[in-house]
Amino acid sequence: MSGLGKLYGVGVGPGAPDLLTLRAVRVLEGADVLALPRSSDFGASMAYRILEPVVGKQRDKERLLLTFPMSKDPDRVRPYVDAAVDKIGDRLSRGLSVAFATEGDPSLFSTFVYVRREALRRYPGLEVEVVPGVTSVTAVPAVSGLSLADGQERIAILPATYGVDDLTDVLRRFDTVVLMKIGAEMPKVTEALTRAGLLDRAVFVSKATMPEQRIVRDLRAAQGERGDCFAMVVVTRGERSGLLVGEAEASLPGSFGSSLNEESEAP
Numbered sequence: 001m002s003g004l005g006k007l008y009g010v011g012v013g014p015g016a017p018d019l020l021t022l023r024a025v026r027v028l029e030g031a032d033v034l035a036l037p038r039s040s041d042f043g044a045s046m047a048y049r050i051l052e053p054v055v056g057k058q059r060d061k062e063r064l065l066l067t068f069p070m071s072k073d074p075d076r077v078r079p080y081v082d083a084a085v086d087k088i089g090d091r092l093s094r095g096l097s098v099a100f101a102t103e104g105d106p107s108l109f110s111t112f113v114y115v116r117r118e119a120l121r122r123y124p125g126l127e128v129e130v131v132p133g134v135t136s137v138t139a140v141p142a143v144s145g146l147s148l149a150d151g152q153e154r155i156a157i158l159p160a161t162y163g164v165d166d167l168t169d170v171l172r173r174f175d176t177v178v179l180m181k182i183g184a185e186m187p188k189v190t191e192a193l194t195r196a197g198l199l200d201r202a203v204f205v206s207k208a209t210m211p212e213q214r215i216v217r218d219l220r221a222a223q224g225e226r227g228d229c230f231a232m233v234v235v236t237r238g239e240r241s242g243l244l245v246g247e248a249e250a251s252l253p254g255s256f257g258s259s260l261n262e263e264s265e266a267p
Contacts, residue, residue: 004126005032005092007119008099009106011133015210015230017053019134027131028055031099033062033091035084037111039070047101064091064098068111070229072162077114085118092123104135109159109180137178139208140232144215146203147236148176160185160233167192175237182231189233190223198235206231 008027013019020028028034028051036045045065066084071077091098106112107130116128137157141148149155153175158167161183171177171192179189182204193199204216207230216222219233 003093003095004123005094005096005098006127006129007088007092007116008097008129008131009110009112009116010099010101010131011105011110011135012047012050012101012103013134014104014136014139014208015050015213017050019139019209020051020054021131021133024051024131024133025054027129028099028101029058030097031061032096033064033088033098035064035066035088035098035100037066037068037084037100037102039068041067045101047103050103051101062091064088081111081114081118084115085122088115088119089122092119092126102133105133106130107132108135108137136180136208136230136232140178140205140234143208143213144203144205144217144234146234148178148234160189161229164188164192168196171196171198171235171237177235179233179235181229182225182233183229186225186233187223190219193219193235198237201237202233202235204231204233208232 008031010024010027011021012024013021034048036048038045048063064087066080066087068080068084069076088098088100100106100112100115102110102112104110120126120128138148140146154173155176155178156170156174157178157180158164158170159181160179161181164179164185167177167179167189182189190199193202199219202219204214204219204222204225206212206214210230225231
């Protein structure tokens with residue numbers, strides 16, 4: 001279909017505005033329309049909160065707010081995806097470029113996955129470009145001093161909000177387990193880690209790189225928490241570490257060999 005504008009999926013990172021990539025800034029500044037997801041019709045867009053200090057308000061640019069409820073029910077989510085693509089498609093059909101800004105990366109647990117699929121179904125000739133972003137999967141280790149893996153370790157990434165019934169088995173088979181979107185599952189996560197003898201090998205991080213950042217290294221102090229979509233737990237067994245790991249690693253800042261009871265907040 002000729003005359004269509006271009007659709008971008010732009011990852012704006014985990015929260016700190018200075019973690020936007022140069023490419024993301026260039027695309028966001030150059031697009032005709034910013035499509036900004038939010039969780040309710042009355043809420044603000046977290047993606048816009050992240051990008052606005054860098055990109056600026058740009059008063060001549062349309063800011064298209066799109067609502068996507070936090071739900072696992074496809075029947076509830078689908079109408080919102082359709083409505084979003086209706087609005088985005090209207091702009092694309094007028095030859096306007098649209099940058100869909102998403103927290104983290106557009107390809108990892110992002111609403112953009114659904115928007116892109118439906119937009120391509122409706123507009124087969126549509127040009128789509130994905131601009132990758134820094135994800136919380138890498139931001140959390142950065143702020144907590146963890147190492148996700150060396151050359152021999154295996155990683156599993158799970159959305160905790162979809163249940164942790166198989167967590168015990170996953171903990172047995174993988175060296176590092178990243179539990180994203182903790183939600184209300186923290187008691188079940190703590191229980192599973194206790195059964196596996198790995199409670200002291202886990203760290204809880206909420207809103208990594210944001211001003212509200214919290215790091216809890218003793219999950220006993222966080223087992224009653226109700227996390228949100230920005231809360232994660234990372235579990236590292238450390239049993240298959242590589243050739244260069246020695247006993248000195250246990251004394252490194254942020255390692256599990258020290259300060260297990262520490263709770264910290266970003267300045």
